[in-house]
Every structure is written in C-alpha cells, then in structure tokens.
Amino acid sequence: MGVILNPGGSVMNITCIAFSIVLFIFGILFFFTKLYRFFPFWKKMEPKERAKMNMKAISINIGCMVIACSLILLAAGLWEFFYDKIFIWAMIIWGVAIVMDAILISTKKLYYREETKKGQEHAKQK
Numbered sequence: 812m813g814v815i816l817n818p819g820g821s822v823m824n825i826t827c828i829a830f831s832i833v834l835f836i837f838g839i840l841f842f843f844t845k846l847y848r849f850f851p852f853w854k855k856m857e858p859k860e861r862a863k864m865n866m867k868a869i870s871i872n873i874g875c876m877v878i879a880c881s882l883i884l885l886a887a888g889l890w891e892f893f894y895d896k897i898f899i900w901a902m903i904i905w906g907v908a909i910v911m912d913a914i915l916i917s918t919k920k921l922y923y924r925e926e927t928k929k930g931q932e933h934a935k936q937k
Contacts (some may be wrong), residue, residue, distance in 0.1 A: 829887030834881035864923070867920045868886025876912060880905055 822920070840846040844867050847853055883901045887894040893901075916922060 824888045824894070827884045827894070831881040831884035831888060834877055834884065838877035838881055840874075841870050841877060844870040846870070862867075863895045865922050865924050869916070872912065872916070872922075876905075876909055 838848065847866055847870055853866075883898070883905060886901075887898040
C-alpha cells in the first residue's frame with residue numbers, strides 16, 4: 812500500500828492546505844523574529860523587562876512549533892492515508908509537545924539573557 816496523493820480534494824483537504832500555508836507563513840515570521848514586535852503584550856512591556864528576555868530564542872521556539880503544525884496540516888490535506896490514519900495522533904502528539912513546551916518556558920529561566928541569569932544566581936547566593 813503506497814502513499815496516495817489525494818488529487819480530487821474535498822473541502823476539508825483544501826481547508827487543511829490553506830491553514831497550513833497561513834501557519835507556515837506565521838511560523839517563518841516567528842522563526843526569523845519578525846512578528847513578536849507587533850503584539851500588544853510586547854508593546855506594553857516595560858523596557859527593563861524586555862531587556863531581560865531573549866526574544867530570539869523564544870521566537871525560534873514558537874516558530875518551530877507553528878511550522879510543525881503547518882506541516883502536519885499540509886500532510887493531512889495532501890495524503891488521504893495520513894488524514895485517515897495518522898492525523899489525529901500527530902495532532903495529539905503535537906498538542907502534548909506544545910503543553911510541555913509552554914510549561915518549560917514558564918517554569919525554567921531558559922529564555923532569559925545570560926546577564927539576567929547570572930544576576931538571579933548571584934541574588935540567590937546572598
């Protein structure tokens with residue numbers, strides 16, 4: 812049984828492909844750190860807080876996750892076998908990865924700049 816490209820397409824296939832293209836564009840924009848500057852939370856954040864965060868690393872992380880979702884949707888839109896047998900499991904795995912990533916981002920200080928990490932460690936030692 813080979814991979815069969817779904818040439819006929821249905822509304823769901825076209826929707827999956829359309830959303831995958833939109834998500835891929837947003838993922839690329841995040842990956843190359845072009846998008847976060849337009850969000851209200853970034854504009855309202857204090858300059859001192861902005862200086863602490865390594866937005867390049869966060870943007871790359873978010874971009875990779877969005878691109879992964881877009882590739883899953885693209886595969887679902889193009890291949891009937893993927894949509895019928897694998898799609899739901901791929902989205903569940905992606906959802907679990909997103910939740911784990913969000914927990915990691917919120918609990919660890921991985922996305923703070925090095926100067927900030929050193930300052931926090933120094934403050935803990937006192």
